[in-house]
Amino acid sequence: MPTQKFTLNGKPVAVDVEDDxxxxxxxxxxxxxxxxxxxxxxxxxxxxxxxxxxxxxxxCSVPVSDIKATDEVTTIEGLADTVGSTxxxxxxxxxxxxxxxxxxxxxxxxxxxxxxxxQVRAAGREITDAxxxxxxxxxxxxxxxRIREAIVKGAEGM
Amino acid sequence: MVQQPDDxxxxxxxxxxxxxxxxxxxxxxxxxxxxxxxxGSGIFxxxxxxxxxxxxxELADVFDLTDLQTLAAxxxxxxxxxxxxxxxxxxFALPRxxxxxxITTSTAMIIAEELDLPLDKVHITLAPARPExxxxxxxxxxxxxxxxxTPIRVAAAIARGALLDAAAILLGDNxxxxxxxxxxxxxxxxxxxxxxxxxxxxxxxxxxTKHVTLKDASSFKxxxxxxxxxxxxxxxxxxxxxxxxxxxxxxxxxxxCRAPSIKGTPKSVQxxxxxxxxxxxxxxxxxxxxxxxxxxxxxxxxxxVRALQVTWNKGTEDASSDATILAALKRxxxxxxxxxxxxxxxxxxxxxxxxxxxNTALEPNCAIADVRxxxxxxxxxxxxxxxxxxxxxxxxxxxxxxxxxxxxxxGGSFGRKLFQDAALExxxxxxxxxxxxxxxxxxxDEFRHGRTHPMSTSHVRASYLGKEVxxxxxxHTSISTDFTHGLGEMLTSYAAKLxxxxxxxxxxxxxxxxxxxxxxxxxxxxLNEVDKGFNTGSMRNIYSPNVRCAQELIVDQLAAQxxxxxxxxxxxQQFLKDPRMRAVLDKAAEVGDWGRAMPTGTAQGIAVHAEYxxxxxxxxxxxxxxxxxxxxxxxxxxxxxxxxVVFVVDVGxxxxxxxxxxxxxxxxxxxxxxxxxxxxxxxxxxxxxxSWDDYHYTRQWNTPPxxxxxxxxxxxxxxxxxGEFGVAASFAATAxxxxxxxxxxxxxxxxxHQEAFTFTPLPVSPPIPQSPTNGLQTxx
Ligand code: FES
Ligand code: FES
Numbered sequence: 001m002p003t004q005k006f007t008l009n010g011k012p013v014a015v016d017v018e019d020d021x022x023x024x025x026x027x028x029x030x031x032x033x034x035x036x037x038x039x040x041x042x043x044x045x046x047x048x049x050x051x052x053x054x055x056x057x058x059x060c061s062v063p064v065s066d067i068k069a070t071d072e073v074t075t076i077e078g079l080a081d082t083v084g085s086t087x088x089x090x091x092x093x094x095x096x097x098x099x100x101x102x103x104x105x106x107x108x109x110x111x112x113x114x115x116x117x118x119q120v121r122a123a124g125r126e127i128t129d130a131x132x133x134x135x136x137x138x139x140x141x142x143x144x145x146r147i148r149e150a151i152v153k154g155a156e157g158m
Numbered sequence: 159m160v161q162q163p164d165d166x167x168x169x170x171x172x173x174x175x176x177x178x179x180x181x182x183x184x185x186x187x188x189x190x191x192x193x194x195x196x197x198g199s200g201i202f203x204x205x206x207x208x209x210x211x212x213x214x215x216e217l218a219d220v221f222d223l224t225d226l227q228t229l230a231a232x233x234x235x236x237x238x239x240x241x242x243x244x245x246x247x248x249x250f251a252l253p254r255x256x257x258x259x260x261i262t263t264s265t266a267m268i269i270a271e272e273l274d275l276p277l278d279k280v281h282i283t284l285a286p287a288r289p290e291x292x293x294x295x296x297x298x299x300x301x302x303x304x305x306x307x308t309p310i311r312v313a314a315a316i317a318r319g320a321l322l323d324a325a326a327i328l329l330g331d332n333x334x335x336x337x338x339x340x341x342x343x344x345x346x347x348x349x350x351x352x353x354x355x356x357x358x359x360x361x362x363x364x365x366x367t368k369h370v371t372l373k374d375a376s377s378f379k380x381x382x383x384x385x386x387x388x389x390x391x392x393x394x395x396x397x398x399x400x401x402x403x404x405x406x407x408x409x410x411x412x413x414x415c416r417a418p419s420i421k422g423t424p425k426s427v428q429x430x431x432x433x434x435x436x437x438x439x440x441x442x443x444x445x446x447x448x449x450x451x452x453x454x455x456x457x458x459x460x461x462x463v464r465a466l467q468v469t470w471n472k473g474t475e476d477a478s479s480d481a482t483i484l485a486a487l488k489r490x491x492x493x494x495x496x497x498x499x500x501x502x503x504x505x506x507x508x509x510x511x512x513x514x515x516x517n518t519a520l521e522p523n524c525a526i527a528d529v530r531x532x533x534x535x536x537x538x539x540x541x542x543x544x545x546x547x548x549x550x551x552x553x554x555x556x557x558x559x560x561x562x563x564x565x566x567x568x569g570g571s572f573g574r575k576l577f578q579d580a581a582l583e584x585x586x587x588x589x590x591x592x593x594x595x596x597x598x599x600x601x602x603d604e605f606r607h608g609r610t611h612p613m614s615t616s617h618v619r620a621s622y623l624g625k626e627v628x629x630x631x632x633x634h635t636s637i638s639t640d641f642t643h644g645l646g647e648m649l650t651s652y653a654a655k656l657x658x659x660x661x662x663x664x665x666x667x668x669x670x671x672x673x674x675x676x677x678x679x680x681x682x683x684x685l686n687e688v689d690k691g692f693n694t695g696s697m698r699n700i701y702s703p704n705v706r707c708a709q710e711l712i713v714d715q716l717a718a719q720x721x722x723x724x725x726x727x728x729x730x731q732q733f734l735k736d737p738r739m740r741a742v743l744d745k746a747a748e749v750g751d752w753g754r755a756m757p758t759g760t761a762q763g764i765a766v767h768a769e770y771x772x773x774x775x776x777x778x779x780x781x782x783x784x785x786x787x788x789x790x791x792x793x794x795x796x797x798x799x800x801x802x803v804v805f806v807v808d809v810g811x812x813x814x815x816x817x818x819x820x821x822x823x824x825x826x827x828x829x830x831x832x833x834x835x836x837x838x839x840x841x842x843x844x845x846x847x848x849s850w851d852d853y854h855y856t857r858q859w860n861t862p863p864x865x866x867x868x869x870x871x872x873x874x875x876x877x878x879x880x881g882e883f884g885v886a887a888s889f890a891a892t893a894x895x896x897x898x899x900x901x902x903x904x905x906x907x908x909x910x911h912q913e914a915f916t917f918t919p920l921p922v923s924p925p926i927p928q929s930p931t932n933g934l935q936t937x938x
């Protein structure tokens with residue numbers, strides 16, 4: 001069985017698993033990192049959203065062998081470390097607005113929010129209603145409006 | 159652990175002239191202080207048990223499902239207990255399921271209030287199945303706070319009293335000179351002692367009865383204040399553990415290969431050995447609903463499910479499609495019994511169709527099962543754990559005592575977790591394989607084989623003469639709703655009290671929940687249900703969203719006929735029966751700036767709803783202009799956009815206004831989806847939808863950019879229901895706004911159901927799709 005190597009939340013990992021197993025299952029079932037949630041396995045619901053080299057991606061739709069040894073994968077568990085703090089400003093905003101209900105979608109929502117803010121900043125602007133409209137993450141509890149408020153708030157701290 | 163009150167002595171004489179806030183509870187023997195109260199006890203509401211049940215049709219006005227659930231719980235005097243620990247914290251195992259509705263937070267608030275303890279010192283867990291609670295461990299009908307509010311307060315107040323007594327001895331002072339504050343007993347002298355230091359001293363060797371007086375609502379410091387969720391930190395850091403995140407030794411990922419059509423069952427497997435030899439796969443076993451595979455990762459289970467060659471028995475609905483079901487509903491509609499009305503009476507008559515909808519949560523059905531020869535242990539998010547325990551025991555051929563059922567926090571429910579579909583399958587698979595399993599449904603299974611809110615029609619006829627409405631009749635016809643989760647059981651014991659005796663459970667529940675909130679003369683509402691072939695259940699409410707949407711659309715039509723100004727708001731104001739309803743209506747109209755000038759193609763809609771001992775109203779603004787309807791978001795269904803919602807809610811007593819607002823927000827998103835975008839299409843015995851991009855639940859691009867949620871101050875002093883409450887009024891107001899914006903009253907919901915598919919349906923065989931491999935091309 002091949003050994004897969006990459007950096008996960010700042011630490012190197014090596015795991016024996018077949019090449020075609022999607023990264024989400026390597027994280028959850030092999031490495032016990034359960035922050036990224038399964039909601040579809042189809043790159044649709046976005047509840048597994050994590051970061052690869054700082055950009056949002058959906059590990060349910062990436063074979064583990066596509067992850068290079070030099071790639072840095074960050075899940076919700078490692079997000080705060082990327083800013084050297086106990087909580088990322090986006091997580092702080094989530095707490096302040098009291099966004100979560102069941103919480104199942106929220107790790108993915110937060111990871112998507114951070115990437116979205118970085119994306120629009122890279123384009124030299126701030127987040128707009130149109131940007132928020134394009135966020136695809138499902139929240140079946142319907143927390144969408146507080147998510148919008150929290151992203152704007154979290155962006156202020158980023 | 160909770161002790162039963164059979165060995166309890168009383169050291170308190172019953173006080174004379176028991177006042178409204180005096181209650182009885184217990185101090186239980188234990189190593190630290192444990193105070194308890196009977197859940198659903200008759201003592202806390204002596205006037206309730208004898209409440210007269212009025213005759214139909216206005217049953218729900220005075221005696222609704224909330225009362226029934228509270229009343230049905232009364233004969234089971236079983237205890238819930240609060241324990242005080244030496245670290246100064248209090249703990250409580252809530253016999254309900256937290257699935258996102260915020261009841262762990264509101265329960266902690268209630269305890270903190272009555273105990274004078276900081277909120278973060280109260281720890282709430284979910285109780286495992288407790289058979290002695292009989293039907294008092296069901297989370298449904300938005301009934302949790304209504305049924306647990308007083309018993310929890312009683313237990314907390316008794317604990318506080320015991321702490322005061324212990325402190326009096328310790329400090330050599332009189333109890334009357336002592337007060338409590340933030341987890342400490344404080345003497346007039348200034349001496350202080352913490353609850354933690356009193357926990358052992360207040361423990362007693364023999365259980366006793368205690369009388370207690372509850373705090374006056376006017377002194378509440380926590381109840382009624384906005385409090386954030388107690389599990390928020392765990393959620394935003396990814397630490398909150400759902401069933402799927404738990405690690406039970408050797409409980410490997412397990413999935414089920416399902417039939418191509420609804421309720422199809424497996425006949426034989428052609429290639430079990432081949433599939434078992436696939437990478438990572440450890441077991442293949444036939445169970446009653448399909449063929450289960452167990453493996454190292456869920457990804458490998460997906461591969462195995464797709465590789466299985468199975469011969470299937472027919473399903474229950476193989477010949478059914480949307481059109482055949484609609485025809486069946488039409489045939490089953492009960493006749494109107496139009497009362498004798500004066501000559502010249504006119505009427506408005508319309509029939510509305512509500513399509514199948516999926517109650518899937520974002521967390522798919524999931525359960526862990528470890529079945530051994532002599533016993534079984536199950537972990538899952540379950541709102542009806544007692545029914546689960548019974549069904550699992552009978553499936554495994556075990557006694558109830560041999561099956562331990564642990565309730566895990568759920569990732570949303572909306573009715574789905576009233577059933578234990580995954581837990582039953584997990585138990586069966588674990589038994590067949592002889593190993594622990596962690597069984598999960600694929601998203602596509604969720605849409606195609608999961609429970610649905612059944613398709614229904616609602617026929618409304620309103621008759622009027624001059625400025626008066628003389629009669630309003632409604633005939634609701636639905637595919638059968640599955641009530642086998644315990645609500646039925648609860649009703650059985652009260653069947654004798656139900657009207658006329660000849661009604662089905664579904665009809666009884668319909669009558670206990672449905673009302674016409676207006677002075678419309680003779681009103682009748684009847685339900686008929688047909689066809690038990692589908693997997694059904696409630697979905698963030700049972701009948702109300704559809705029934706009320708139909709009614710409110712007709713109310714707008716009546717306004718246009720009966721009032722010169724045709725104003726839907728003023729019409730409602732004029733005809734509503736209940737002052738609480740008028741108050742929320744007026745508030746919504748005021749905050750929502752009702753009647754403001756809006757461009758052609760956009761409009762406001764207004765609607766009200768009463769249920770769960772509460773009243774609410776919504777003002778919705780919608781934009782139906784082509785530029786908005788056809789806005790482009792990649793692979794999205796856009797359609798008309800709700801641009802603003804103002805929602806006003808009166809729940810009697812808002813325990814946590816912040817949590818209440820959150821529940822209303824969620825209900826509004828459901829209401830918008832039901833009105834505009836989300837439905838399942840039935841084609842030859844299966845649903846076409848298989849993904850969140852097929853089933854158009856509200857997404858960010860459908861979310862109202864403006865949202866205002868107004869919580870009315872305390873009215874009744876009793877907390878009503880919240881979880882399901884927001885849906886009906888927002889659904890109806892969205893529909894009314896759409897009708898006013900387009901000039902056409904919609905009669906089909908969601909309004910886009912007949913439009914061409916925006917997706918290519920996934921194949922039914924293999925039953926689940928493979929995961930994409932291009933995830934690195936969609937990064938941002
Ligand atoms: S699980 Fe990855 S996008 Fe849905
Ligand atoms: S909080 Fe439950 S799915 Fe988003």
